[in-house]
Amino acid sequence: MRPTCAPRPFHSREHTVKDHRRLGRDLEIYHSDPMIGAGLPLWLPAGAAARHAIEEFVREEERLAGYQHVYSPPMAKRQMYERSGHLAKFADDMFPAMSDDPDDDAEALMLRPSLCPHHAMVFGSRGRSYRELPVRIAEIGGMYRAERSGVVGGLSRVRAISLNDAHVFCSLDQVGAEVALVLAMCARIHPALGFAADGYRLSLRGPGAGYLGADADWARAEALLRDALVQAGVPFEEAPGEAAFYGPKIDIQVRDLAGRESTLATVQVDFAQPERFDLSYTGRDGSPARPVMVHRSIVGSMERLLAHLLEVHQGAFPVWYAPVQLAVAPVGEAQDAAARQFADQALRAGLRASLSLDGSLGLRIREASQRRVPYLAVIGSREADAGEVSLRLRDGRQLPPMPHAQALASIRNAVDARTMGIG
Numbered sequence: 001m002r003p004t005c006a007p008r009p010f011h012s013r014e015h016t017v018k019d020h021r022r023l024g025r026d027l028e029i030y031h032s033d034p035m036i037g038a039g040l041p042l043w044l045p046a047g048a049a050a051r052h053a054i055e056e057f058v059r060e061e062e063r064l065a066g067y068q069h070v071y072s073p074p075m076a077k078r079q080m081y082e083r084s085g086h087l088a089k090f091a092d093d094m095f096p097a098m099s100d101d102p103d104d105d106a107e108a109l110m111l112r113p114s115l116c117p118h119h120a121m122v123f124g125s126r127g128r129s130y131r132e133l134p135v136r137i138a139e140i141g142g143m144y145r146a147e148r149s150g151v152v153g154g155l156s157r158v159r160a161i162s163l164n165d166a167h168v169f170c171s172l173d174q175v176g177a178e179v180a181l182v183l184a185m186c187a188r189i190h191p192a193l194g195f196a197a198d199g200y201r202l203s204l205r206g207p208g209a210g211y212l213g214a215d216a217d218w219a220r221a222e223a224l225l226r227d228a229l230v231q232a233g234v235p236f237e238e239a240p241g242e243a244a245f246y247g248p249k250i251d252i253q254v255r256d257l258a259g260r261e262s263t264l265a266t267v268q269v270d271f272a273q274p275e276r277f278d279l280s281y282t283g284r285d286g287s288p289a290r291p292v293m294v295h296r297s298i299v300g301s302m303e304r305l306l307a308h309l310l311e312v313h314q315g316a317f318p319v320w321y322a323p324v325q326l327a328v329a330p331v332g333e334a335q336d337a338a339a340r341q342f343a344d345q346a347l348r349a350g351l352r353a354s355l356s357l358d359g360s361l362g363l364r365i366r367e368a369s370q371r372r373v374p375y376l377a378v379i380g381s382r383e384a385d386a387g388e389v390s391l392r393l394r395d396g397r398q399l400p401p402m403p404h405a406q407a408l409a410s411i412r413n414a415v416d417a418r419t420m421g422i423g
């Protein structure tokens with residue numbers, strides 16, 4: 001379950017290393033416009049295609065791990081954030097309340113700073129039995145942070161955040177297994193995306209008061225997190241005093257090109273929210289019991305993830321989430337019909353294919369390379385007559401002509417295997 005070493009980025013030597021903002025612009029991944037506002041990027045078609053593929057994969061892995069997906073609204077009444085404690089702790093990071101009646105504070109709405117309270121209320125939407133536990137609620141959902149416009153930028157620091165989030169409601173006994181499951185999911189999903197974590201941090205209580213929950217529960221939860229890390233075989237550092245006030249946590253760190261560290265994945269034990277929302281389930285003996293809430297994210301926010309992946313791969317994404325997987329280029333107009341037919345077949349085979357018709361063939365080949373398209377199918381008169389294509393890979397290799405079905409099957413295999421290799 002230990003993540004493999006960071007795969008070598010695909011970029012070749014002649015490409016200078018670029019940061020995600022430059023790559024995001026060159027590859028038309030996202031766009032920022034002052035008319036919309038700082039920290040509110042638009043996901044352009046290429047960025048949306050990559051994000052969609054990644055989201056589908058993450059949801060599928062979560063589904064296989066027993067998570068259930070929900071949708072919840074990105075805002076709630078002010079009183080919910082009073083109840084959750086977010087207003088007391090994070091008011092400065094939240095946008096002001098919206099109300100059409102300044103005298104009626106109770107109905108004022110706020111953009112949410114996290115998904116936790118909504119998911120707590122999903123758990124609380126009906127009675128629960130110990131037999132249902134753990135209840136795993138997941139969502140890739142929107143949340144908002146009132147960053148000052150001067151500090152936001154690119155995709156790594158935004159005001160509208162799409163978080164890969166989940167909350168597990170379980171007994172304290174089950175926390176260890178749930179944390180192990182999260183680490184196992186990280187060990188599957190991160191290598192498939194083509195990166196490895198730069199470090200694991202176990203954040204523990206420090207001296208002093210202010211921590212919510214019983215001492216014995218804290219000691220138990222800290223031990224369960226530590227055990228899960230040891231069992232996973234990952235190196236980690238302990239950080240006393242770095243725990244949240246509501247519970248201990250594991251942070252999985254990555255570094256950007258400039259060496260700045262940020263948290264990509266996290267798993268946090270929380271004794272506070274179940275208390276605040278008075279969550280309960282019927283225990284084995286028939287009496288009500290309080291669940292523990294485990295917050296976890298495997299890939300963090302979609303914005304920060306894409307920023308990281310752009311830099312790791314320098315835009316040459318693994319074929320399974322490349323925005324365009326296959327560009328089809330006829331050599332001349334006489335092959336347009338054959339190219340169109342092949343591109344249609346590719347679309348029907350579930351691939352993201354585009355037709356490349358404008359400009360000289362050399363220009364189109366160069367453009368596909370600059371766009372870091374994994375496969376370019378060139379169709380000349382010989383290929384058109386034989387019903388074949390010649391595939392060029394973005395590293396410069398060229399495969400011998402092969403029948404349409406064989407070319408599509410080999411690309412499909414690379415997509416389905418989610419390997420880093422593109423040959």
Ligand SMILES: [Zn+2]
Pocket residue numbers: 114115116166167295296
């Ligand atoms: Zn949460």
